Amino acid sequence: MSMSAGERSERTANPTQAFVPGHVTGFFSVHPHDDPRNAGSRGAGLALTDGVTVTLTPANETAATTITLGGESVEMAAVTRTLDTLDVAARVAVETPLPVSAGFGVSGGAALGAAFAANACFDLERTENELVEVAHAAEVAAGTGLGDVVAQARGGVPLRLEPGAPPHGALDGIPVRADRRIEYVSFGGRSTEAILSGDTDILSAAGERALATLREAPTLEHLVSCSAAFAREAELLTERVDAAIAAVEAAGGAASMAMLGETVFALDTGLSDAGYEPSICAIHPPGAGVVRPDAK
């Protein structure tokens, strides 16, 4: 009697863990394409030490009941699509200190982490670019993000110069020291799908302007000021976000809004200095990777 792929997997592989940095996008433009591998965004953001840990265990099928976020069953279309593309079935447990749907790339991180963990767990022999392509295409097809996956795979302070997964897209980065402190507060979630499915012309024009301006003087401080200008021009600011950015700037700091969430991020002690009680993390130079392979 022959075994199915699922049965074979259950017998030969063990739990595997991957870590993917969180990612806040400061500004972006939307670049649709019929092929989700080529679709994506241009823009800039920060990869964060607060990230997404994915623990993957072989299973007979990947289903809604086999994906958990903080212990609760959730539907994560980007994760399901990633595993389907890789032709494996697994249970996936996602853990993160980051708020969900608040602009930190949790869904993209879960997809990318699942891809890296599955590659190690099932000995898929894919390269890093191939895994990034699978997770990016799954995230784009799910409608939950356009640029987080390629940025999270790179780490640091990624500039997304051309949209899409490798080898289609092109990245650069702003050099910063590894332990540069980042603070954030989140007032709630925004639906990336709802905004991306609407008219994005004004947003994209503002995003293209921000990228061109940043490239004239690519520093972290300039990234944040270009992001704040973008958030205003694209009319994405809520009252609470607007007030927090203004408070940080009044205290001499630099802050902007995470795309897309009702979230403010600041350099150094910006939010603390303005009287907020932020979460504290740092820039994460490495990209996604496997942290605990199977028990072999």
Next chain:
Amino acid sequence: MSMSAGERSERTANPTQAFVPGHVTGFFSVHPHDDPRNAGSRGAGLALTDGVTVTLTPANETAATTITLGGESVEMAAVTRTLDTLDVAARVAVETPLPVSAGFGVSGGAALGAAFAANACFDLERTENELVEVAHAAEVAAGTGLGDVVAQARGGVPLRLEPGAPPHGALDGIPVRADRRIEYVSFGGRSTEAILSGDTDILSAAGERALATLREAPTLEHLVSCSAAFAREAELLTERVDAAIAAVEAAGGAASMAMLGETVFALDTGLSDAGYEPSICAIHPPGAGVVRPDAK
């Protein structure tokens, strides 16, 4: 009275430190080009936690007397060219636990570290790709290396798919866990310049074959076996290196030769198991970066 750039630098900037992972190339092919930014190598290797720390201080000129390696004055043409291209003058102190001219990318690491440190120290506002391009071109022009700089900038287990600095070159990577142990022993140095200035046709043909073979099943173990085949086909093995690789393989491990040095690297405890007393390090997932900016 107007100040020169050097005088201005002395007054406004402080010491800055960058870290660059070491890098052993397992196999490579040579791809010359009139423009050193486009010249380079295809191949594969490992970025290592044993690396190069560069401490840079503004100076009135960059000269032989202003560059030190382990406290001794040295000539490092790749470093001098890097600083000249960036139009700054500095004292550069290079420290490393790695043997020099033994295939670990110390010269490329010194050039890349100097580029990152100079960017932070002098507020040059260059992107990471731009800094990599400057250091890569300096290393190629100096004749001391063809592919270490782009690999060291990336980290992990870099596959050099297309030669040259970004945006000319193209990289991928083999996913491995961060703490994967690597051992090495070095019996002495080989001159990269001497080998690269000779006939490299046989070497390059073997390197292209190794890359094509590795890409059929891109794993770390396969990288090492493709490297060992390359070293034999390119006739680069010395007796001591050949004996060490054979001893590791006889003990059930995987080892090959670092290009270009009389150096053997092995996965996990390969050299220890074969009775050697190796240096021990690990794969280093992040690329080069500033670890201590100026005192601001």
